[in-house]
Each structure stands twice: as structure tokens, then as C-alpha cells.
Amino acid sequence: ILETNIVQTVGSAGESLAAGVIFTIPAFFIWGLEPSKLEITVIAIVGGAIGVLFMIPLRRYLIVQEHGKLPYPEGTACAEVLVAGQGDISKAKTLFQGMGIGALYQALMHNRLFGLWSKEPATHIPGFKGAEIGAEVTPELLGVGYIIGPKISAIMLSGGIFGWLVLIPLICLFGEHCATPIYPEMSNLIKDMGPGSIWSRYIRYIGAGGVAFAGIFSLIKSIPIIISSFKAGLSNLGKKDDGEVTARTDLDLSMGVVIGGSLVLALAATIFLNMTIFHSFGMSAIAGILIVVFGFFFVTVSSRIVGLLGSSSNPISGMTIATLLLTCIIFILAGMADMPNVKIAVLTVGAFVCIAAAIAGDTSQDLKTGFLIGSTPRYQQIGEFIGVISSGLTMGFVMYLLKDAITSGELPAPQANLMKLVVDGVIGGNLPWNLVISGMFIALGVELLGINSLAFAVGLYLPLSLSVPIMAGGIIRWILEKRKSDPDLEEKRETGVLYSSGLIAGAALTGVFIMVLMGIAENSPGLLEGINKPGIHISSTRLSNIEINGQPLAGTYHNVSPSVYPATDDIVENISQTRAALRLLQAATPPDAAAIDAKKSEIAGYNDQLQKAKTQTLTIKASLNGSVVEKTIEIGKWEQVYISEADGKLDIGGEAPGNQTRGVIAFLLLCATLAYFAMRKPVKIND
Structure with missing residues (x-):
């Protein structure tokens, strides 16, 4: 089981690295620039390595000391998958039943296969202009909701409700009679925009401000523990063996590796920036320092967010926006705003930090899995580096395969377009600061009420349709946990987590299979001709x-x-x-x-x-x-x-x-299967 965990640790790094790259690098292509494959590879590998290194001193606090408070849903699900085949066959049976139902549901729903029901049923509320309720009825989100539980799910849904059922209708009301577009929208009037357009053009900026504030506040609260973690690590530097043996399951890479590696990576980033953008070591050093500072900050934030909400709700783009905003401000204050390549420099800093934050989220989930099954953290951390390097070597080639589709608009790359908009807006002096700052004060108010502002801000930043199915999973968990007198409560809870893990895995694997199938169909003449043949x-x-x-x-x-x-x-x-x-x-x-x-x-x-x-x-x-x-x-x-x-x-x-209608019915039936597996009387079958 430990060997299998190392394999998944190495493999999972590629997905997070790709997310960080695809959120930022396409913006260069949209600007008409063409970074080389080597440059993309360097950004990917250095950014990923920063994310792994900076997570190491945080492991004891986030993974061990916060166990029970931070559920790390994907990490927990992965541990359940690994343990399922060990001993009790009923656990493996529950897991595979979840995978089968998740896979079948995904296949029947996918519009390129059967398309039997809508993936995202939505409805407008009559008489309440701008108010829209929808749900992305996928097995993955239902499973995540059950794993993270009702409290975090409810706070996240509250953020979505505030955005979609309060702010958007108010924008519609007050913008109804505006005769000109309101920035950042450049062409459409408010009265002609739907809820989705208003969310994209206005609410996302408010949510990004809220995520930035909540992240900063989360970091401030974590400072004492971070300092103690560093002190504990530094105290071991040069410390002679006194006979005390550290448990295998508590062995990290040494602080010497963390500090030395960080210095090497900072120097590598500085040299890279000097050779490709600034042609000035001083300015390159400033940018290198920003990468390290913002990298550590958002690695901390990302690692905590995925612990609360799961990787699927990790607002990587929101953290990258915050990085771009702060970097732009620092460059402007330093008198660098008139440099020919200032926008490229800002986006490059953002790309390093974005990739680091994405990898940190994956690393923390993997380390949680290892903690639950008894892995050695040091070996997992080495595995993360192997995964970063191996996947980073392919990123340049992958991006150039997608380049034409990105520049032509066939692939919209929404996050990268948003990054471009932010950089253009700040450097040009026309970013909607009122929206960003409003989001910060909303998060402050929520924090003062004693509510987790990070979960609320993430709900505000993401579409409401993501929070609704997560809440459905949380409600099922809440109903189960109301039965405190049930002697089998703990085992039923574990069964629900297993089944939810199966839903997540089955739907995700089916989605990947469908993407591969369609890719083959669209690039292989004669294969699946009905799909490939152009026409109506x-x-x-x-x-x-x-x-x-x-x-x-x-x-x-x-x-x-x-x-x-x-x-x-x-x-x-x-x-x-x-x-x-x-x-x-x-x-x-x-x-x-x-x-x-x-x-x-x-x-x-x-x-x-x-x-x-x-x-x-x-x-x-x-x-x-x-x-x-x-x-x-x-x-x-x-x-x-x-x-x-x-x-x-x-x-x-x-x-x-x-x-x-069929989408709603199908999702209710899926919820019923989760409730059944979570609440049925456990039956043990030993192999």
C-alpha cells in the first residue's frame, strides 16, 4: 500500500502542474507573444518545486496538528481507496460500487455520448430579475460535499447565495437604466446582460478580493505555528544525533534542503528573468524575491483551502489575481511601470506563484493520504519532485499543441484571459478597484461574525452551481450525524466516505476516457465518422x-x-x-x-x-x-x-x-444512492 501511494503521489503532480500552467501561460499567446518550450518548461519546474519545498515546513501543523479540523477530502478519499482492498472486502465492494455508479452517471449525462439529462439545470426566479439558481449535478461535487461535511458546505453555499441572489439582482436593479456600459464591461449594457455575464464581469472581481483578504487573514492566524515549525526545523540543522529516534512517519526532508533548495530556486528564477525579460540583475532580483514571498504566502493559503474545501474548490485563479495585483502595484511604486516588458514580467511572476500554489494543494492532499495510511513524508516529498520534473518536461510541447486553438478562440482559456485583463487593467490604471476592495470588506465582515471567511469568499468567487451539489452532499452527511445514538455511526460515516470517493474517482476517470475518445475521433479520419464528419x-x-x-x-x-x-x-x-x-x-x-x-x-x-x-x-x-x-x-x-x-x-x-427536469431527477436518485450506502447497516466480509 505504501508503494502504491508513492506511485499516485508522483502521478498526481502532473494534473496540478498542468492547471497552474494552463491558467497563466496562454495569456502570453493571447498577447501575441511566443515563449519558447524551454522557457515554459523552466517556469513549470521551478514553480512546481517551490510549491513542494514551501509545503514541507507546514506539514506538521496542517496535516498532523489540524487532523480532524481540516478534512482534506481528496486526500482522505485517496486513502480510503488505498485501504479499501486491505482485509475487509466489503470496503472494496462499496468503493467499486461508487466508482461504477459515478462512471455510469457521467457517461449517460455527457452530451457527446448519450446526453440523457442536463449537466447544469438552472432556472430564473420569476419576478426577481437577475436571480438564477442552478446546480452542476455531477458525482464529483456530491462526493466532495459529503467528505467536507455540512458546516463548510453551508458556509460556501452562503457565499454563492450572496453573490447570485443578492449582488447580481441588485446590479440588475440599479443598472437597469444605465445608458452606457459600466467597467469592466466594455460593450454590453447591464439590462442586456444575463446573470452569468454579470458574475463573470463583476462578481468574480468581488470574490477575488474576498479570497485575497481571507487568504491574508488565514496566513496571519497561522504565523505562530509557521514560526514554531521553522524553529523546530532549524533547531535540527547541524544537531548531532543524541540517540533520540524520530518516527518514520514523521520524517520530512531536512530544513537544510528546504532553505538551500529555496535559495537555489530563487537564484534560478532570478537568472531566468534576467536572461529573458529584464536584462538587469537588480530588477530580476526584485522579481525573484516577489516570487519567493508570494509563493510562500499562497502555498500556505492553498494548502489550507484544499484542507477545508478540497482541491476542486481551490481558487487558484483568485490567488494568482491577487499576486498579479500586488506585483503590479510594487512595480508601479518601484518606477518599473514604463518598462517595455513590464506586463510580461508581471505575468511571469504570477505564473511561478500560480504553479507553486497549485502544486502545494496537491502535495498537501498527498501528504494527508500518507498520514492516514502511515507513509514516510520524506519519500512522498521526493516523489512530488519527481512528478514535477517529469510532467514539467512535457508542458512546453503540450502548450504548443494547444497554441493555435487558444489564439483562434477555439479554446477560450477563461482564466488566462482574466489574468491578461487584470495586468492590462492595473498597468493601464483602469482596474475595477471598487469591486476588489468591496470583496475584501465583505470577507472582513464575515470574519468578524465568527464565520470562516475563506470558505465564504470561495463560494462568492465560484459559480453558485458548484456550491449547490456540494451542499447536497453535506446535507446527507448532516442527516447521518444527527443519529448520535447509533452504535454504527462511525462505520457508516466511513462507508459514506468510501462511496463518495468512488463517485469522485469513477466520474473523473470516465471524463478523462471521454476526452481521449473524442480527441481520437476528431483527429483520425474514418474513426467515429458520425462525430468526425463536418456538417449538420x-x-x-x-x-x-x-x-x-x-x-x-x-x-x-x-x-x-x-x-x-x-x-x-x-x-x-x-x-x-x-x-x-x-x-x-x-x-x-x-x-x-x-x-x-x-x-x-x-x-x-x-x-x-x-x-x-x-x-x-x-x-x-x-x-x-x-x-x-x-x-x-x-x-x-x-x-x-x-x-x-x-x-x-x-x-x-x-x-x-x-x-x-431529467437532470434534477437523476441527481436526486444519485443523492439517494449516497444516502443508502451511508446509512445502511454495515456488513463485514473478510477475505
Whole structure:
């Protein structure tokens, strides 16, 4: 079991490293820049190593001393998975039953397979403009809710309710008669924006401010323990063996490794920044110090957040936004705002810190798993380094595989676009500080009430649809724990955790399998032709008067030839050549700022041309007895369109009629399975 845990420790590092990279690096491509594969690899490996190193002195406090207070749901679930096969077969049976149901549910729900129900049922509250309630009805979130319990789930849901049922309706009310867009929205009026758009353009900034404050407050509360952890570690430096033996399960990498490694990584980051961006060791050193300081801060915050809420609710993008804000302010105060590459420098610092925070969350979950099953922390920490290096070596190649899809808009990269917006806003002096500061004061008020401001702020920052299914899992756990007189309460609680772990694992593995299957289908001619063949496929219809761009639809297939993308190859070649010229200009000493800006503008122009060449649309129109509906879709994107008839009127949308209702029913049945497994009388089966 210890060997298996080392394998999963090494393997899990790749997922977190990829998250940190994908949240930040695409912003360079969106700016029209092209960091080399080596540069991306260096950022990934150094950032990941910082995250592992800085977590080491925090382990005893967060993992050991806070055991029982910080549940670390994914780490606990992983431990349950590892233990399930050891001795009591009924545990393994419960786990695999959860995996099977989670996998089946995910497959039946996925719109590229069966699509039997909606993944995210939502409804507007009549008479309450801007108020929308939705739920992402996935097995993973239900399982996470059960594992973290009712208290944290409820606080998180409270944050979501405050954002979606208080702030968004108020913004709709007071913005109803505004005749001009309100920044940061640049084109749409408030009255024309839906709840999702208002959340994206306004509430996320408020939530980011709340997460930043709550993180700072959490760090302040942890300072005494952090200091004592460092003192304990430093006291062992150079200490001679006095015969006292440290337990194997309490052995960390030494503080000498932590301090020495931190200095080496800080120097590596400084040299990297000096060679690629600043060409000044002094300014590079300032940036290197910021990486270390912010890295340690957000490693602490991230490690604690995942302990409370789980990795799926870790607001990595919120922490990165806070890093970018503070870095921008420091650069402005230091008189560096007019540097030619200041935006690149800020984003690079943010990328290091983002990756460190993401890896720290994964490391803390892995160390929690090890703590529960009796692993040696030192070996796990070494395993994390192996995982960071091995996955980091692939990041440059992966990003370049995705580059064209990112620059064309096919992959929207929402977090990276948000990072770009923040840097542009602060350096340009037009960030919505009122929203960010309001979020900070909201978190302060919640903390003064004695409520966990971090969980509340995360709920405010994330969509309400994520908090609702988490709360459902928490309610099931709450109902179970109300039965305090039940002699089997502890065993039932453990069974529920096992089943929840199975739901999480089964749904996640199925999601990965579907992604791989669709990737093969879309890149292998002849394989799964019905999915791969470009065009509009009519599954069934009783309507004879459907039009595509004004032309009657003939048969059940409308061809969309690749020839609708004229001259895209020429545009891509122009972009590639201009980026190569830009890299030469950036490498020159001193760099020619005017020439660099001219090349960036040229690249932006080519990107606009590419977007226009690729983004062509089809308008689907249907009519019946005077009822007419139409929907416009983009060529090159997979999309479903359903035309339905009720009471003589047509309706057109992206989901089959009744899908949302079926989604609610399916999720309630899934909740019932969790309640059944958590509350049934335990039956032991020994192997």
C-alpha cells in the first residue's frame, strides 16, 4: 500500500502542474507573444518545486496538528481507496460500487455520448430579475460535499447565495437604466446582460478580493505555528544525533534542503528573468524575491483551502489575481511601470506563484493520504519532485499543441484571459478597484461574525452551481450525524466516505476516457465518422421547412466543407514569421520598444484576420403554422440544436426538451444512492 501511494503521489503532480500552467501561460499567446518550450518548461519546474519545498515546513501543523479540523477530502478519499482492498472486502465492494455508479452517471449525462439529462439545470426566479439558481449535478461535487461535511458546505453555499441572489439582482436593479456600459464591461449594457455575464464581469472581481483578504487573514492566524515549525526545523540543522529516534512517519526532508533548495530556486528564477525579460540583475532580483514571498504566502493559503474545501474548490485563479495585483502595484511604486516588458514580467511572476500554489494543494492532499495510511513524508516529498520534473518536461510541447486553438478562440482559456485583463487593467490604471476592495470588506465582515471567511469568499468567487451539489452532499452527511445514538455511526460515516470517493474517482476517470475518445475521433479520419464528419447531422425530424442560411435543408445532412476557411494557412504562416521577428527584437540589447510594439500590433492584426476567417456562422431557421424560431451557431464548434413543438409553437435551444427536469431527477436518485450506502447497516466480509 505504501508503494502504491508513492506511485499516485508522483502521478498526481502532473494534473496540478498542468492547471497552474494552463491558467497563466496562454495569456502570453493571447498577447501575441511566443515563449519558447524551454522557457515554459523552466517556469513549470521551478514553480512546481517551490510549491513542494514551501509545503514541507507546514506539514506538521496542517496535516498532523489540524487532523480532524481540516478534512482534506481528496486526500482522505485517496486513502480510503488505498485501504479499501486491505482485509475487509466489503470496503472494496462499496468503493467499486461508487466508482461504477459515478462512471455510469457521467457517461449517460455527457452530451457527446448519450446526453440523457442536463449537466447544469438552472432556472430564473420569476419576478426577481437577475436571480438564477442552478446546480452542476455531477458525482464529483456530491462526493466532495459529503467528505467536507455540512458546516463548510453551508458556509460556501452562503457565499454563492450572496453573490447570485443578492449582488447580481441588485446590479440588475440599479443598472437597469444605465445608458452606457459600466467597467469592466466594455460593450454590453447591464439590462442586456444575463446573470452569468454579470458574475463573470463583476462578481468574480468581488470574490477575488474576498479570497485575497481571507487568504491574508488565514496566513496571519497561522504565523505562530509557521514560526514554531521553522524553529523546530532549524533547531535540527547541524544537531548531532543524541540517540533520540524520530518516527518514520514523521520524517520530512531536512530544513537544510528546504532553505538551500529555496535559495537555489530563487537564484534560478532570478537568472531566468534576467536572461529573458529584464536584462538587469537588480530588477530580476526584485522579481525573484516577489516570487519567493508570494509563493510562500499562497502555498500556505492553498494548502489550507484544499484542507477545508478540497482541491476542486481551490481558487487558484483568485490567488494568482491577487499576486498579479500586488506585483503590479510594487512595480508601479518601484518606477518599473514604463518598462517595455513590464506586463510580461508581471505575468511571469504570477505564473511561478500560480504553479507553486497549485502544486502545494496537491502535495498537501498527498501528504494527508500518507498520514492516514502511515507513509514516510520524506519519500512522498521526493516523489512530488519527481512528478514535477517529469510532467514539467512535457508542458512546453503540450502548450504548443494547444497554441493555435487558444489564439483562434477555439479554446477560450477563461482564466488566462482574466489574468491578461487584470495586468492590462492595473498597468493601464483602469482596474475595477471598487469591486476588489468591496470583496475584501465583505470577507472582513464575515470574519468578524465568527464565520470562516475563506470558505465564504470561495463560494462568492465560484459559480453558485458548484456550491449547490456540494451542499447536497453535506446535507446527507448532516442527516447521518444527527443519529448520535447509533452504535454504527462511525462505520457508516466511513462507508459514506468510501462511496463518495468512488463517485469522485469513477466520474473523473470516465471524463478523462471521454476526452481521449473524442480527441481520437476528431483527429483520425474514418474513426467515429458520425462525430468526425463536418456538417449538420439531423437525428430525427417531422419538420419539412428547416432552412440553413436561407436555403431549404435537403435530407438529414448539411455539409460544411473545410473550404469555408479561406487563406487560414497563409495567415498562420504570417503570424509565425512575425512572432519569430518579435523574438529577435526582444532578445536584442537594448530592446527597441517601438519596433516591439509595432510587431505586437502586426500580430494582433493577423489574429483578427484569422478569427474572422475561421468564425463563420450558420443560421438554422424553422417554421410551423406561423411560429418561427432560429438559432445561429459557429462553424468549427460542436454544438447541439433542438427544435421542439408544444401547443402549436416551436422552441429552439441547445438541449432536448425535458433535459433539465431529467437532470434534477437523476441527481436526486444519485443523492439517494449516497444516502443508502451511508446509512445502511454495515456488513463485514473478510477475505
